[in-house]
Amino acid sequence: MFSKRLLGASLNPLMLSLLADGPMYGYQIIHRARILSDNQIQWTNSKLYPLLHRMEYEGLVVAFWQPSESGPDRKYYKLTANGYKALDQAKQEWKAVSAIFARLWGLDYAFG
Amino acid sequence: MFDLEKAIGSWRRQFRYSRLFHKEDLDELERHIRDQVDYLVRVGRPEKVAFQEAVREMGGLVEAEPEYRKIYWMKVQHKRGVLRELRWRMAMLKNYVRIALRTLKKNKISSLINLFGLSIAIGCSIVVYLFLQVAFTLNDFHEHGQEIFLVEHLIDREGDRQAWGTSPIPLGPAMEAEIPQVVRAVRIARHWGTATLNDHVFSDRIHFADEGFFEMFTFPLQRGSTEALADHNAVILSEPVALKYFGEQDPLGRQITITFADDHQASFTVGGVAKAFPRTAEFAFSMLINYETQRDLGIKNLDDWEGLTRATFIQLREKEDIAEVAAQMDRYRALQNAATEDRAITAFAFNNLRDPAPESYEVNMTIISGFHPAEMAMMALIAIFLLTLSCFNYMNISLASAAKRLKEIGIRKVVGGTRRQLIGQFLTENILLCLFALLLGVVLAQGVMAPALNAMNGDIIALSFTENGGLWLFLVGLLLGVGLVSGAYPAFYVSSFQPVTILRGQQKLSNKKWFTRSFLTFQFVLTFITMVTAVTFSLNMRSMAQRDWGYQREHTLVVELEESSQFALLRDEARKHPNVLRLAGSDHHIGVSEDEIVVTVEGKKIDAVRFDVGPNYFETLGLRLTAGRFFEEALGGDASGSIVINERFVEAQGWTEPVGQSVRFDSTVYAVVGVVEDFHYDHFSNPIDPAVFHLTSEFRYLSMHLEAGTGVQTDAFMERTWKRLFPDRPYEAFFQDTVFDNYFRDGRDLETTFTFTAVLALLISCLGLFGLASQNLAGRMKEISIRKVLGASVPRMTRLVNQGFLLMLVLAALLATPVSYLLVSALLDAAADYHIVVGPLPFMVSFALVLVTATLTISTQVYKLVMVNPADVLRTE
Secondary structure, three states: OOOHHHHHHHHHHHHHHHHHOOOEEHHHHHHHHHHHOOOOOOOOHHHHHHHHHHHHHHOOEEEEEEEEOOEEEEEEEEEOHHHHHHHHHHHHHHHHHHHHHHHHHOHHHHHO | OOOHHHHHHHHHHOOOOOOOOOHHHHHHHHHHHHHHHHHHHHOOOOHHHHHHHHHHHHOOHHHHHHHHHHOHHHHHHHOOOHHHHHHHHHHHHHHHHHHHHHHHHHOHHHHHHHHHHHHHHHHHHHHHHHHHHHHHOOOOOOOOHHHEEEEEEEEEEOOEEEEEOOEEOOHHHHHHHHOOOEEEEEEEEEEEEEEEEOOEEEEEEEEEEOOOHHHHOOOOEEEEOHHHHHOOOEEEEOHHHHHHHHOOOOOOOOEEEEEEHHHOEEEEEEEEEEOOOOOOOOOOOOEEEEOOHHHHHOOOOOOOOOOEEOEEEEEEOOHHHHHHHHHOOHHHHHHHHHHOOOOOOOEEEEEEOOOOOHHHHHOEOOOOOOOOHHHHHHHHHHHHHHHHHHHHHHHHHHHHHHHHHHHHHHHHHHOOOOHHHHHHHHHHHHHHHHHHHHHHHHHHHHHHHHHHHHHHHOOOOOOOOOOOHHHHHHHHHHHHHHHHHHHHHHHHHHOOOOHHHHHHOOOOOHHHHHHHHHHHHHHHHHHHHHHHHHHHHHHHHHHHHOOOOOOOOOOEEEEEOOOOHHHHHHHHHHHHOOOEEEEEEEOOEOOOEOEEEEEEEOOEEEEEEEEEEOOOHHHHHOOOEEEEOOOOOOOOOHHHHEEEEEHHHHHHHOOOOOOOOEEEEOOEEEEEEEEEOOOOOOOOOOOOOOEEEEEOOOOOEEEEEEOOOOHHHHHHHHHHHHHHHOOOOOOOEEEHHHOOHHHHHHHHHHHHHHHHHHHHHHHHHHHHHHHHHHHHHHHOHHHHHHHHHOOOOHHHHHHHHHHHHHHHHHHHHHHHHHHHHHHHHHHHHHHOOOOOOOOHHHHHHHHHHHHHHHHHHHHHHHHHHHHOOHHHHHHOO
16 A cells, blocks of 8 residues: 555546546446556545546546436536646656666666 | 334434534435345345434534535535525524513613613714714815815925915916916915805905816816806805895805905905805805906905915826926025015925825915814724723623523523624624614614714714615624624633533633623723813813913903994093003904014024004003013104013023113014013914014904993993994904904813713713623622621621622723723823823822712612612522
């Protein structure tokens, strides 16, 4: 498990990166994150949905309802052009941070 | 059998009353739960367990709400849900208001106390606001006010710099002609004149101003044209004067004959009538005539640099030009100083009409002095002080009455009321109360306080909601300010209780007793201070009224003459009257007029006041000789070379043998022939300066010392005589003991203001005390009943219940004593040069007054205590 602070800081970029693969609904996002991180990232629903709503308000994602075969409609979120821009910026920032750590901790970290 | 649809339906119901979740949000969350249930069922859990697990993971309303609240407003705007939100808020507000009204009705006494105290304080604040509004916007209505400056001059007197608002007569035109930055200069002069019209004789102040007056100042006319000012034979009237002279008739084109001093007379045609002047006009006019007319009439030599005019205003192209103008003033200084060596000017100064310098009130003879800052500060302090007292009352009473409402608070919290809502409810209650107080305060201000202030200060304020936008803002601000300040602490404190503690009956309020009591103590400290101030000023006024003026002020009638030739005629008639014991003429008169001169003694210059008087003046006024002699009619030499001085003069020079000393003024050397005891020629706010009496045969006053008790009769006789001798002149006379009436009236006004404040403070504090004492008693009824049953005596219980309050009063008295001593001494020093020494009497009187009132207040509770039947109280348990 990551620390709460790290989780908080990485929440936005992670969400953007996950949605970069294509539209997803909330349940799907949580599962993807859990699988990708070997259960190290466990978002609670009470945090996830308000975050998605905020990103929608900020214009980073758009939401749309789509019928589903197994029950009621699902609400999907997908990145907007602004969302992709924000993702690029986040990538650069995290790469820069990662490069600094690589220089600090040596090559075995970078290739390890 | 578990039904998933039913279970989901009941899960959704918990969110029904939370406005933070929209339907769409719940659909989304529901879908999430369904997905999770599907997944868990697929991995082998029974449907019921799967649902419970999914819901647990989802979290309830309590966990979700804070996160959803954070983005709620974004969503409201986003989804255009503002209307819905507003509806919800209004519903809540309606609920708050309903509960508030019920609570106010239920607690009648404490509501009335709060209402009454607050409305008094609010009424005072409104009046003070209106006063300050006028004080801060004086003369602001002049459109060019920014560019208009009053020319002042400074003179050095023994290292003491004095500023004067008057200026040399030829200065204005010279500046207009020679300094390019000066667009126009306008001089203003004033003379008394007597106007005769259809057999009526009016005495009025006549103003003279240069032609540019109406271009410079914003005084619009209702009739006629401002060009009339250019006409030397025209006069422009103010609205009241036009009404006084012509009533409802059209004054335009009518003739008014005006007689000025020394019998200069001329006829003027009415060329215009001004609109009513704004309340903020510090100077205006009653009858306005062209400045140069003074020359035609022979009243004044207008080319003489020695002569001063009432005021000279200059209008510049731009406000910033003033520095360049100031740099060019040296030549005028030289001209002026060549003309008046004794009164050399150090520099000229300029005071902007829109933003006058803060120390303008210190400038001598200025026509834009503004209000004294101390007066403004005092008014503001009184208002803040009364507001503070009433806010304390509210806090105290609502904290004390919170005890009664603990269960309500507990229940509200248990059924889901948040702290924020409780605070909202308490504040609504308070603001509602403040609103009632505000309405009552407006009525009080309009009906009582504004008329009282206008009676003291001249008609300066008016409560007008249609013309005064600032007043609305002020009232709304006052409502919110007072409502929040007085309500915030009780609201936050009371809403912080835990429901469990409340409902178990364990919530204790007693730890806040010191808090309410220290508030009340502080209130009484303030009350004591105002009380001591009021009593001291009252005693001071009494002492001043009895103060020796240094001469015989009773039984002295003074008739004002218009010209010296009237004196002999009137004197001969007066001498025949048996009630007239002594009489004398004079050019100046003690308490009414004097000249300010510079006297040179042994090469040193000192300021002095000069009285030109006739023979027998000293004897008639009863001035007391301490050395030498008075003027003697028989000694011909007195007229030219002798003076009588006062003791202050002797003191200032350090003479041991004053008689025979010589002094110089008006380029003449005079010998001192006598010394009189110091006397008050001015009221007691001002120090007695060195004074010089000089013999004259030009008289403007006839003073008569009368047989005691014959004043009215002799006055009537003199008036008849006057009317017979000078039928077309108004008779003006006064008794010598009335010359300081204005001063005493101001003093009484100040006394009234302080007394008023003290009484209000006492009233408000006692209301607070009453509220607290009755709450205290109500809370201890059970205890008291049990004590009664067990046989406690009434005196013993009275002491038990009230000793805390009495101790508090004593503590307040102890704290207030040093503070009020310092304050009152400082106030007296600031207000007057001659005043009483602050002794123990005001303190004793104030403490007695407050203690008696407070004891009376508390004793209403003793009655309750005596009357209570223990059975009634204890039966309810």
